[in-house]
Amino acid sequence: MSQDSMIATDNPLDADQESALAAIVGAMIPASEEYAVPGADDPAILADILTLVKRHPEPVVEAIAALEAMAESRHGARFGALDDDAKAAAIATFSQSGAPHLRAIVSMTAQCYYRDDRVMASLGMEPRPPFPKGFEVEQGDLSLLDPVRARGRIWREA
Amino acid sequence: MAEQPVDVLIIGAGASGAAVAWSLADTRMRIVCLEQGDWMSPADYPSSGRDWESRAFGDMAISPNRRGRVTDYPVNDSNSPIAVANFNAVGGSTILYAGHFPRFHPSDFRVRSLDGVGDDWPVDYETLEPFYAENDRMTGVSGLSGDPAYPAKQSVLPPVPLGKSGDRLARGFNDLGWHWWPSDTAVATAPHDGRDQCINLGACTSGCAQGAKASTDITYWPHAMRAGVEVYTRCRVREIAVNDDGRASGVWYYDGDGEERFQAAEVVVLACNGVGTPRILLNSVSERFPAGLANTSGLVGKNLMFHPYASIQGIFDEELDGFRGPGVCIWSQEFYETDESRGFVRGFTYEINRGRGPVATAMTGMMSGRIPWGAGHHRAYRDLFCRITGMVAICEDLPEEHNRVTLDPELADIHGIPAPKIDYTLSENSRRMLDFAVERASDVLRTAGATDIISEAPIAVGGWHLMGTARMGKDPARSVVNEWGRCHDVKNLFIVDGSIFVTSAGVNPTRTIQALALYIADQIKRRLANLFD
Numbered sequence: 160m161s162q163d164s165m166i167a168t169d170n171p172l173d174a175d176q177e178s179a180l181a182a183i184v185g186a187m188i189p190a191s192e193e194y195a196v197p198g199a200d201d202p203a204i205l206a207d208i209l210t211l212v213k214r215h216p217e218p219v220v221e222a223i224a225a226l227e228a229m230a231e232s233r234h235g236a237r238f239g240a241l242d243d244d245a246k247a248a249a250i251a252t253f254s255q256s257g258a259p260h261l262r263a264i265v266s267m268t269a270q271c272y273y274r275d276d277r278v279m280a281s282l283g284m285e286p287r288p289p290f291p292k293g294f295e296v297e298q299g300d301l302s303l304l305d306p307v308r309a310r311g312r313i314w315r316e317a
Numbered sequence: 318m319a320e321q322p323v324d325v326l327i328i329g330a331g332a333s334g335a336a337v338a339w340s341l342a343d344t345r346m347r348i349v350c351l352e353q354g355d356w357m358s359p360a361d362y363p364s365s366g367r368d369w370e371s372r373a374f375g376d377m378a379i380s381p382n383r384r385g386r387v388t389d390y391p392v393n394d395s396n397s398p399i400a401v402a403n404f405n406a407v408g409g410s411t412i413l414y415a416g417h418f419p420r421f422h423p424s425d426f427r428v429r430s431l432d433g434v435g436d437d438w439p440v441d442y443e444t445l446e447p448f449y450a451e452n453d454r455m456t457g458v459s460g461l462s463g464d465p466a467y468p469a470k471q472s473v474l475p476p477v478p479l480g481k482s483g484d485r486l487a488r489g490f491n492d493l494g495w496h497w498w499p500s501d502t503a504v505a506t507a508p509h510d511g512r513d514q515c516i517n518l519g520a521c522t523s524g525c526a527q528g529a530k531a532s533t534d535i536t537y538w539p540h541a542m543r544a545g546v547e548v549y550t551r552c553r554v555r556e557i558a559v560n561d562d563g564r565a566s567g568v569w570y571y572d573g574d575g576e577e578r579f580q581a582a583e584v585v586v587l588a589c590n591g592v593g594t595p596r597i598l599l600n601s602v603s604e605r606f607p608a609g610l611a612n613t614s615g616l617v618g619k620n621l622m623f624h625p626y627a628s629i630q631g632i633f634d635e636e637l638d639g640f641r642g643p644g645v646c647i648w649s650q651e652f653y654e655t656d657e658s659r660g661f662v663r664g665f666t667y668e669i670n671r672g673r674g675p676v677a678t679a680m681t682g683m684m685s686g687r688i689p690w691g692a693g694h695h696r697a698y699r700d701l702f703c704r705i706t707g708m709v710a711i712c713e714d715l716p717e718e719h720n721r722v723t724l725d726p727e728l729a730d731i732h733g734i735p736a737p738k739i740d741y742t743l744s745e746n747s748r749r750m751l752d753f754a755v756e757r758a759s760d761v762l763r764t765a766g767a768t769d770i771i772s773e774a775p776i777a778v779g780g781w782h783l784m785g786t787a788r789m790g791k792d793p794a795r796s797v798v799n800e801w802g803r804c805h806d807v808k809n810l811f812i813v814d815g816s817i818f819v820t821s822a823g824v825n826p827t828r829t830i831q832a833l834a835l836y837i838a839d840q841i842k843r844r845l846a847n848l849f850d
Contacts, residue, residue, distance in 0.1 A: 296480040317422075
């Protein structure tokens, strides 16, 4: 990544890294026709993920570097140069690797994917913040306390 | 800011600083509070935005190290299995607390006499009871009277709803014959003192946009300020100065522009929590107090108590409350008192948590391996979404001098003030208690119908409760403050936060912190004519 591109785009990832990130998050959460949801590599969701990456780029950059190293060692080529099957195999291995910064990618992906309108709608949620409308919660049945009351005092005399 | 000495200078505008300021206001003394944080705007709290869960990992995180606001100070907690959680603002950590609001029990003040561990407090439940009640009114405590785990106490507002989650777990507790009761909460279930009622936003621990949760910026502070108390934000105290008589003469602090300033005061009150208070005292080194102010006993910073927390969550086969509703609903104190057959002394409270949001569900599922990568993600996710509920166990932590707060030799805040360093080891008693709590919680979850259990003990990020580092007592050799909060060594210096706790009990501490602050304020008012004798 050149210094110029960092200044021009304010993006801590170069094109290859961004492509690798898209492949990772798309493999993590793929699109589903059954549930009518996009994948996490959907352009709008990926753009949202990149806004988080900009705030905390280090673990993502290091995780992608680990993926690249794995591609080189196992397939003898950079991740971006692999065919689709090899990419899928590399990501599958990577996802099981326990790479120290994998957690950051999982966290950022979850944060952005599960606030997307289409995903919320699929879950039966209104695409809105909690405030100001709030939510309904059942009051519950306080007669459930009858056996607790019947048992009597349990606090300890001091 | 006043150039002349003020009558009372309070450091910290959180749970205890707010309470003591409000109580002292009726003396008509000139009272000034210096707070390192800002006033918060409820309109800016996360639940007003679509990124409400995400911000709990960023600017509203419970860890000051992760949050990294300019109003925060760093904490070196690398030598502790439990990381410090706090918030720095007017309202302090009540901005982020869940509002689970139990009182201590009578037995909690007599631990040495009853169980031969820790120490007895120099005050008892009966002494604090009127101040608990006063604090309950100011807070607007919601709950249900008649809990057999407590002496009689009145609730101000109706309890929070049980919801599907509370109902399900209540039936599990009943099947085992174990205690449970609707939690006392600092969440207004009806309009109270200008605050609106809870509308089940579900994001209590990121600040309450509705204003239903009783953070002290919207409870005590409006009343205290109307009574004349002055609050200055972005004022970070570095140290307390002493005069030739060995009394506190005022404080050195940095204002919002980073300028070093001095504020003289007749009385200084520390209200900075169990980490912030010893940090200031240990930073206040003088010829007369070379080991830190008020530290003749050598106990400033020692006996740090967290509450080791266990999280035990069950996965159910039906939809429960999930992201809806205040996080707290019911508690159980079935295992609160000592039963040595369990392999440990003292006990814990189960705080039942309602559920979790869509992001937290995904993270829990993926981090624990229950939600796979790939095509199976969506089915597995939906098997967890709104189907997780459970509890945390708040375990009593006993005082041990090797658990301590000191000053880090290298780490400092943006003003160059040395940061606190935490050295903490989980005791064998706590380890056994945590294991027991996980086992019994798993029992009740399975009895209630859980098909799978997820647990973590201790919760690594769960250092919400900071206690014991300037303990109270009658013996100056074994305590830092006396039985009414005045430092043994410095007769015009008071401490009102959780650092004066002698033991931790097995409940959230804020209600007791505030009751103690009101009690100490009352003692100050009763002794104004001879306060420094």
